[in-house]
Amino acid sequence: MATLVALGGLGEFGANSLLVEDEGGARVLLDAGAAFSDLAAFGVGYEVPDFAAIGGGPPAAVVVTHAHDDHIKGIAFLREAHPAIELAASRTTLAWARRATGNGAALATRELQLGIPVPAGPFTVHAVPVSHSIPGTVALRLEGADGALVLATDLRLAPSALEESTSQEALAAWGDAGTDLLLLDSTNALVRAEPPSEATVAEAIEEQVRKVRGAVIAVSFASQLGRFRQLARAAAATGRLVVPVGRGLVESLEVQARLGGLGLPLGLVRPARELPSLPRDRVIVVATGSQGEPGSAFSRLAVDLLPGLRLRPGDTVLHAARVIPGNERRLAHLFDHCVRRGARVVTAAEAPIHASGHPHQAELARLLDLVRPRWVLPVHGRRRHLEAVAELARARGIGTLVVENGEEVAWGRSGVAVTGELRQVGRILLDDVGEEVLDPAILRHRRSLAREGMVVAVLPCSRAAPGGLGDVQIHVSGMPAAAGLVDQLAVGLTAEIGRAGILARRDPEWLRSTMARWLRSEVRRRTRRRPVVVALVVEL
Incomplete structure (x- = not known):
């Protein structure tokens, strides 16, 4: 049987990316998106799956449904991990992909068009243009030796704002040909009301x-x-x-x-x-x-x-x-x-000035009736949304399986089941200013600053001062400081430095390390906190 694992998009909104592998180990990646980060308070804007961690060599092909950030923003990072990837998408989406990867070598591409099958590793890909909020969106059908899979996400059956439409006849033809597994959009699975046209x-x-x-x-x-x-x-x-x-x-x-x-x-x-x-x-x-x-x-x-x-x-x-x-x-x-x-x-709550590009309950039901899959695996949503799609499918007697990121699923003509293997790949974090990759150490530092605060100690050195050292200055930021704490720390640190010999007091490196060590210990003893400690020796 073939396998499938979500690198993102199942149990969350965004970072949509699905790795599909045939029984022989050849693989295809569907989408490579980014997600808004839950770490925005620490200056993290987006998260992208760490494609370098999927292991086993590069995917034979990458097939992208459309050019929204939650499906394509990670393509540059995917290419950094696997430079020789081949990308298959619509003409519009390929234009976006070339722009996103414009700093590197030419991108190998295949254009997806209605009625023209495209080989992608061990699979043959068929595409149907659909109605969505960005031009060039397609639904996908992958056919391989193990069976047929359809990805129907980010689409409406109603016309889009650009008058694009979804061919229900083409989707029904996929149903006639037999669909073993349907990956179905769950974004609006809780929406019962008909959205405005x-x-x-x-x-x-x-x-x-x-x-x-x-x-x-x-x-x-x-x-x-x-x-x-x-x-x-x-x-x-x-x-x-x-x-x-x-x-x-x-x-x-x-x-x-x-x-x-x-x-x-x-x-x-x-x-x-x-x-x-x-x-x-x-x-x-x-x-x-x-x-x-x-x-x-x-x-x-x-x-x-x-x-x-x-x-x-x-x-x-x-x-x-x-x-x-x-x-x-x-x-x-x-x-x-x-x-x-x-x-x-x-x-949009006060006036009908927006309509979603995702199917609501009635359209989801219609999609199930058109494609008529043997099994449904909900995608593109949090757990509550995934379960809502599964409930719609079960009401029609369709087999369902609900999983989240990293849970490997075996699928094929004989059925669908979890394998019990967890294949999580981690995330690349992008700064919210400039979208540069954030080193995990920087994030840890930011978290520590936010949680524990910071203590800065400044010690001036001058030949004119008695003993060559001036008065210690303590600054506390981001943490509660009891009355007199700063003065007590300054007196204690001055005494600690004074216990050293004259040669040690003339060594800036010794002074910095001693100040930092003593402050960490003393602040923790007095406040039970572990702030970031910065010790500065300033020569005047």
Whole structure:
């Protein structure tokens, strides 16, 4: 039987990546995404699976469903671990992948198209273009000696904001051909209500824009080009210009321009550098940062740090995006900042200005009826969401298996079962400023600073001072300090240094090590804490 293991995306949102291996050991990787980090308080922006740790040599091929960060942002790190990988994806997704890996050698690629099978290691890959919130998204079918697997994630059966559609006939044909295992999107498995159509969303956005007497700030995903086009058309209909703000959105528009553009009138889209000179009641600013990411355009705008625009009474902020679970509190704080500055905030909870690109319960049920798999393994969600998809499948008499990251699954024509092997690969952590790789030692240091605080001791050295040493200065930060603690530490440290001989007191290295050792011991004895201790000897 073939095996499958999730490197990310099962039991969490983001970092979607699935390693599929045939009985002979040849492997294919499906997607290579990143996830927002739970360590944001320590300056970690994203996490990416550590692809170098999968072992056994490089995958025979990497097949990518679409160009959202949670499916493709890790591709550069995958290529660092395995430089000779071959990538299969749609034309649009390949353009994104080339941009993401542009600093290295040319990327070996195969374009996925409807009706044209593509070999990928031990499997043959079939692709069906689907409706999603970014162009070029596909559903996948892998056929091999052990059976057939379908990956149906990040899709809608309703048309997208770019009028892309999902061929239900093609999915039904996969069902007719026989599907042993369906990997099914669980993102919206708890959503029972029918979401608004994209036509309704476009109308609602224009209606909201017409109400505004000041600036309109629309916050959306950087890659949601369908939503950008709706906002741009609303701007044209109401006599406004549209200004994209945020590196990710500008890059998305540049990639799409090379692929044919969005069909918008010339001159409608203006660069951010022109924002200060444009009448604020004649613009729609489309900003990135829909999840409140630190340093994003929206997070800077909310606190008056975005060049060229400050919120005022009469402005309106349209949050035209889904809130990924876990980011609610961060966004609530940003919304409050906007309201304090006099702006009105409208979210999808108050008006139908956003529709998700993931299937809700009714569409999930329809997908099950179309593909008719023997087994379902839910993907792309937390445990509660995975179980909700399994419940839908069980109600139709379909076999189900719910697993999380690292749990190996054997699958094939004879059935699906966990093997009992756990294959976790760990994570690469990316700093939230510049997205550079964070050394684990830096993270440990940041955690220690946040948990225990820091004590800094400064000892001036001067030939003019008695004994060559000045008065010790102690600074405590990030930890509670009882009255008199700083003075007591300074007196005690001075006495410790004074017990040494004159030659030792003239050795800066001895002074630094003695100061640090004594402070660690004494602070722990007095406070039961282990702060970061920095000892400085300054020669004057």
